[in-house]
Amino acid sequence: MTIRLVIFILLTLSPLVYSAPFESCPTKAFLFQGNPTTVYGVNLVSGTASILQNDVGTLESESSAGNVNGVGFDDYIDPGGTNYRYLYGFNTSHYKFVRLDSDFKQTELPVTNQPSGTFYVGDVYGHHYYFYRKAKGFYKINLDESAANYLDVQTISTTANRNFTDFAFHPRTGKLYGVDNNSGVLYVVDKDTGHTQGLGTTGEKGTFGAGYFDVNGYFYVSRNQDGKIYRIDLSTIDLPGDTPPYAAIEFAAGPLSGQNDGARCANAPLIDESEGTSTIDFGDAPDSYSSSLAMNGARHEIVADGPYLGATAPDGEVDARLGILSDDTNNDAGNTNDEDGIALVTGLVKGLDNIVIVTASSEGYLQAWFDWNRDGDFDDADEQVASDRLVSQGANNLVVRVPVGADTGTSWARFRFGSQTGISYNGGATDGEVEDHSIEISDLGVSYSYYPENGSWVTLAYEDLWPIEGDFDMNDVVFHYRTVSVIKDGELLRVDAYGQLLAIGASYHNGFAIRIPDVQADDVDTSKMRFRYTTLDEDGNGVTVEQASPIESSSDELIAIIAQDVWDLVSTSCEFYRTDASCSDHIQFAFELSLPFSDPQPNGAINTLYDPFIFATASRFHGSIFTSHPGREWEVHLADVSPTEQASTSFFNQQEDTSDLSIDRFYKNKNNLPWSMEVATQWKHPRSGVDLLKAYPDFEGYVTSNKALNDDWYQSENRIDGKIFP
Template sequence: MASFLYPLEVEIYISEKYVMNKFIALSFILLASTKSFSIIPFETCPSEAYLFQGNPVQVYGVNLVTGETTILAEETGINGNINSVGFNEKDRYIYGYDTTNFQIVRLGKHFQVENLNVTGLPNHIFFVGDIYEHVLYLYYQNKGLFKISLYPLDFDPSANLIIETITTTATVALTDFAFHPINGKLYGVDNNTGGLYEFDTQIGGEKYLGNVGITGTFGAGYFDSNGYYYISRNDDGYIFRINLADPSNINHQSIKADVFSYGPSSSQNDGARCANAPIINQDSTIDFGDAPNSYSTLLESNGPRHGIGSEFYLGLLPPDGEKDGSLPPLNDNKVGELDEDGVGFVTAIEPGMNSIISVQASRSGYLSAWIDWNKDGDFKDSGEKVFSDTYLLSGNNSLLLAVPYNIATGSTWSRFRFSDQTGIDFFGGAQKGEVEDHTLLITNDGFAIRHYPNESGYITVAFEDNWPYTADYDMNDLVVRYRVTESLKDGKVKSSIIQGYLAAYGASYRNGFAIRLAGLNRTDIDNSLTLMKHNGILQESNGLETLSDEAIFIVSEDMSDVLSENCEYFRTQQSCQETLKFSFELHIFTHEDADTSQLMSMPYNPFIFSTPGHYHGDGIIFQPGRKLEVHVADQAPTEKFDYLNLFGIGVDSSNPSEGRYFKTAENLPWALIINNEWKWPQERVDLVTAYPNFAAYAESGGQKKQNWYLESNAVANQLYQP
């Protein structure tokens, strides 16, 4: 997969010199065959791609995901160029053609050349090659397709190999081709036309499959283990991806080449890769985004990503490595370091108004950003790229954002990418930098915004569902994190957005989760605007409970749906780790004439209830369903609670006449609200065992040991550590 073809006069000159050079080279092989080579194979099937470039040749490692290159060998033991390379999975060597000495060579893990004995090599140079099932295939336009079986080398490293002609018909202008690891077929793209071809390695000939939409000298081609085909264009370094993973794409000519990453330009090059390796290894050095996948977030969707370890990043903390994008309810801060700290919305985002955005840069570089103004789940629409290669200085940068007039109010997504490169899009890989995806709230003119606990943080609400008994009192039967954003106009709450996720479920019973907006009636809610999303997907019901007069929103009637066969519980046993699975959003709007003056303060009143139709406790003589609720201490239950049959049993000491609810005689509650991302005890570890100061805090009515919940005051090995 070279970046050039020799002109005719050069080829004639080579032909005249061929006999002499062939004799010298063959003599060298015969002498060399008596030496003991220190050529050893690769230890594994590596994830990186290899690029052979220049004369004398140098070897580079290429990260296809970001386009990053690292020099692996400045010399290979020969003063020449190597082309037509392919990785042989059978013996884990790289094979290729020495275009200077007209020889077939192989290289091991140290990238040193070993010359091979081959009979019948034609008197022209090869620039195109790859390996499949222990056979090296070589191609030259207008000369033919050839093959060399490598099996004899298994028994004798100095064995004489024989080149065979498959066909002398070769019309496609190739500079590389590659074998599909799943179907075993050979593919290449015509440099001049952009046509994708499938080559017959049995009798020769090629089948036209369609046009990939780009042209250029594609000096290197690679496959990954899923069947995606990557081609690197020499003049600009762009690495394109063609979806040949799905057979229907091949059969129906849906073969557009998409920009996948932005690599360096190159020449006199060729590429090889172990096609059955994934393109990201376990020790990932890549930063991904974490918006919903409709915005192109996952690698499969060609989501944005940057190579880490450079001096280019957003915020005060450099990004950590991830194997893929994190879809809601996950985000980078939840699965790694708290490094999503580079972007802040200083002023409200209002239609037709200018807003100030604060961006912290580690050093000078270029920022591009997108906002989904129409909330349609992508960044593709006109005007949604809000900053384009904006030059940032090291430190804090205040940017002026011009907000369009005709945009939808409510919560939406934004994407910020910082790098030393220009011209990057909201998708695709970049060699350096960081990507941060953030939600933001678009408000109407004259609205004020307030957050709880803050714009980007979460409270933790944790429940023990064995009420009216304390049982194991591990306070992890249901753990939810959420935040609230209220919009106010003329001092009245006009809308509220509640965003959260299920952090843990350590219950044997089935529990629903709900939030009551005490002080509002159901009739105060504007049902035409209010909506609910689960994992970013709009639900048919907005969650407003129709059986209650109060404004109560049922997030889910059964939060145990997250449980799987892999773990007995969800994220409460240290030995059984699982990723987050369930997130929710409530967008609540009140009627224009609604009186919200009596609405309780954020974070409102979260509670759990028994899932209707399911067993919930030996100490209760009937299966209560919605009639059983568990609230934080001294929060009265809702109108659906069965006061008559449920109060006064077990160890609960509730007394409605005194305003006392859901506490034991020792003031131990069955639910907690903590204004940060609190870590809960492991399964069947008593809360007091994990947090020894909690007993004194509860017994004193909250007057003593008020910092009991801090991790520094906990017994570390008793907490669940994600």
């Protein structure tokens, strides 16, 4: 009989007897997503999320778990020492108030005077649960079992105009804060009256389905649409002199969801592990570069078998160790020198390319910044030198170009590596490592010579019917083009060339190349060479892709093949590309070429244009005057520029060509009209089939006078607008 009675009592006791509270105030934030609800633990420092519970249990009398939302954490221990650390919220599927234990199992609590409908916004403060719904009201429930109104819903206000999807209590002030989704305005809510006061815009909008505080008074909101976690600094909001605005700063990237709610023990720091056991790696540059947690410093969660830089996995820190405490200078028992993933092989010299060896434990993405102007941040233009750069396991070469305008002296560089893309110089990352390095920028008297002036273009226009005169519309291949010569002590150190493909008015297929006269192909330092294609959209924005070496291996002289066939660089539904006014294609292609030399080249190699030219694409028809496809042997250079070693001189003096090698006359007819030309501006080319002399009548006098007259022939006031491409 006694045994049966005990069994009966155990079977009939409320499930509350067995639900265990949380033993401590957890540092992780809790994220509730989906229906049925999955509970995640989120490390706000890095954004890393892991599933804590994918089965919150089914309530009595219900057939499904449903969605739990509007959750808040109650960090309450009564005067007698009884622990009441539970989570409270609403089961929105079944319209019931629930409590969740340390295993995230839900239990219904029988509240009285419950308003109709369901609720998605809630938090706990002072052993009371507060909940809210726009256009319905603001309420609270007493969670004190000894109180006369235990679990009785009290209406605070029926005025609820703010579009909150979560809010949270400040742990020190006891005030309630939320961000209006539509306006992005931060509001403080009076918990006793429901009155709201706007504190200004946060600068961000969206569905902020989860809100959290930490013990220092920082407010975190997670946006459902993209999972981004923002931090709003309310750490001194109760102190004199603290004023708006309160900007939402991107802090980390967490999980995204269409149905989000969050809760956290606001009395916990973000990191409470003792020194040496933290799982977060911080940078150690001075704090103006955003290194410490308070400055939203660069930081990575250390993951077992995860990616890192160098041969030594990073150690964890509770916060950034700056100055003499950094990994670079202090190797005490709790601080391993793990800054071994970055090696600067050459000095950082203004205007020159320098090699940085990046050693990675596995494949991953590299981001890198250099403070070129030494102003204590990585915010300035051109200071990010690597963006989502895919590196392989082992040693990788990163070529870093120091701007000619860099400030000399000591500065800092930051390298971040991991599996994520798109991370900034600050904020959290879910894996990987950050390394900060002190650098020295020196000046060895290097100068840049721009042609034309810095940031401008010349126009190159080619006719591809040579040696036949043809229609002379000068639009078969048209490029914007500019060069930079890097010079020291009168010698050439590097040549940079840039271009944009403006038009193709030819049915023949042509390639485009650049020769550097008087320089040999094997003079190029290929370890620092740069060659990139950029595909442009209608707004001029582009995606840049590194290309293989363009150096023509069959030539002794230095020739860079930009494209074997310019038609491969663009897409159009028209017969030609940007030569017919009825076809409004945008500029689609740009290139960047950088040719650094192993040894300085003599003064005679310094040029302005160098030698851009077109050639016939291999295995393509290029006119009936040729008995076979001429391919690489057919070239057209600017007037009076000699051909390369690949060209066939047998094509000279055919048809209308009057080239004469003995007097260095090339690519002109008897009237001195060329088959290609450089125009010293961003010139508008003729339409298809329109003779250049019809579009720009003054050009004839310019040529026949051997450039003595009409040197402004290409200016807009001297053209016939109806005959040019708009």
